[in-house]
Structures are given as structure tokens and as C-alpha cells.
Amino acid sequence: MFAVYASTPNKEDPLASLAVGERPDPDVPEGWVRVAVRAASLNMHDLWTLRGVGIKPEQFPMILGCDGAGVLDDGTEVVLHSVIGDPAWRGDETLDPKRTLLTEKHQGSFAEHVVVPARNALPKPDGLSFAEAACMGTAWLTAYRMLFVKSGLQPGQTMLVQGASGGVATALVQLGKAAGFRVWATGRTEEKRAIAERLGAHDTFEPGARLPERVDAVFETVGKATWSHSMKSLKPGGIVVISGATSGDASSAELQRLFFLQLRVAGSTMGTRDELADLLQFCALRDVRPQIGAELPFSDAKQGFEAMLNGQTAGKIVFTG
Known part of the structure; x- marks a missing residue:
């Protein structure tokens, strides 16, 4: 499948490790779901991944992208929650010492498909476009x-x-x-x-x-x-x-x-699944929509990364398929 990924860690020149090309299709473990990605947004975390921060060298290549919105195999439109905790953990998952994010251990959302635990795919509100919904998770x-x-x-x-x-x-x-x-x-x-x-x-x-x-x-x-x-x-x-x-x-x-x-x-670090559900409801009730500074095809991902690296942002940078 087509993906935007980090080929190797590169602390000094992170964009030199940015690659666009084919990666293996993901397996879907029991209790997880496959999402056909329609839009995904860029975060500083993706630049840190390119630098090798929070990820071991042996985990490369790593598909980038914490956030996204797309469609389940059954046609349900969903928003991704990128905090993946220990299944045995109870309570606030941001406090789980074993928690991780997409791109730290599991392949990310800058691809045709991403797999996440079923609880990490929340229903997308009808009033939000895929690009807008892709801004919500981080x-x-x-x-x-x-x-x-x-x-x-x-x-x-x-x-x-x-x-x-x-x-x-x-x-x-x-x-x-x-x-x-x-x-x-x-x-x-x-x-x-x-x-x-x-x-x-x-x-x-x-x-x-x-x-x-x-x-x-x-x-x-x-x-x-x-x-x-x-x-x-x-x-x-x-x-x-x-x-x-x-x-x-x-x-x-x-x-x-x-x-x-x-x-x-x-x-404060990220947020919980329940807080993401509340955020989506708040935005729907108050008619709040995220500021999207740039919307680019995945094939032009490098342009978006360069803008973030140089501080040339005016809201969220979103990639679409």
C-alpha cells in the first residue's frame, strides 16, 4: 500500500529520512479494526519520529501519522484516537506507563490503511469533513x-x-x-x-x-x-x-x-478516549471547526513537513488521499 514513512532516524536532518512509497499491507489482530484513511493531519510528533525521538532504531521504517479519519470495512466513518494503552489498564490512559502512540510502536495513519484497537475508532460526526475530523485526535x-x-x-x-x-x-x-x-x-x-x-x-x-x-x-x-x-x-x-x-x-x-x-x-499530555468523544460533541454543539492552514495530497507530504519544520504554519496541515 502507499504510505509516507520514516526510513531511518536522522537527528540532524529529519527530512532526509522522509520517504514516500510502498509499504506492506497491515495485518488486523483480534480486537483491532482496519481503517481506510481519508485524511490525516501532521503533528510535531512526526518530526520527532523522523529524528528518532521516542522510537527505537530497530522499529524503522515507521509509517508516520498519529491522527486520521476514515472508513471501517463495514462503511462506518470514524475518527482515530491515537493513544494506545495496555488492555489491562483501567482509568485515564494518558497515565498508563505502558501507553504508546501511533508511530511509536504501531504503524501510523499516513497510509492507505491503518489498524487500531476497536475502541480507538470513534464515530465521526456528520458535520465534520474527513479533513476536519483528522485534526481532532492530537x-x-x-x-x-x-x-x-x-x-x-x-x-x-x-x-x-x-x-x-x-x-x-x-x-x-x-x-x-x-x-x-x-x-x-x-x-x-x-x-x-x-x-x-x-x-x-x-x-x-x-x-x-x-x-x-x-x-x-x-x-x-x-x-x-x-x-x-x-x-x-x-x-x-x-x-x-x-x-x-x-x-x-x-x-x-x-x-x-x-x-x-x-x-x-x-x-498536560494528549487526552483520553472519553475526552475525544466530548470534544467531538462540543464542536458539533457549538459549530466549531478546526483551522486548516494547508491541505495537501499524501504525495506532497514533504511540502507540509518543510512548512512545519520552518514554523510556517497557520493552523493544521492535513494530508488527503
């Missing part, structure tokens, strides 16, 4: 958990989204607006700030800019480049929710500010 689920499970925000309170042009950040802006929060965002360029405002941000600022007032919560995916600004932007008792550090680890934890102002820091 970036949008991550944003949903950060906002509704971790932050403790109440409608009317103010949130700040750092670096609001990537997949998680644009999802936070849209979900925050739909939930009744006052949404502020930072962006490196006028174009990126304009995108955030078009998606519902009430105001936007340059990175590091002094805000009109302090906020109740900051949502972080950037890390080192924005961490100090995030800490300084919080009201006493406020919270930073962090799900990534694309610019690297923070050089200072700002512990004095943390304890003196009684700030809170919460880590």
Missing part, C-alpha cells in the same frame, strides 16, 4: 484537555495563548472563544496575530509584550522562548498549563515568583 484533544480538564478556568476569565499559529494554539483560541473565555494570544508576525484574531482572539500581542492586565491562565506549548513572559503574565494564584516545549526547556523556573504569588503549573 492537537485539538491536547487543547481540550488543557482548557477543560486542567486549567479550572470559568467563563468570563482571561486566558493567554502563547505562539498562536500552530495546531494546539489555534485550537485553544477557538475552544476558548466558544466556551466564553476572554482570549488573548501572542504571535511572532502580524500575519499570525491576524489569524488568531480571525479565529476569535479578543486581542493579540507581540511575544514578550506587556499585557494590559494579568491573566488567569496561560497556555504554553513553546517553552524556553516564552516561559518567563508566561510567569510574569499571571495573576496571583493563576495557572500555566503546558503541553510542549518546542523552543526547548526553560532556563529558569522562576521559583521565587512561583511560590510568592502562589502560582500553579500543570503538565
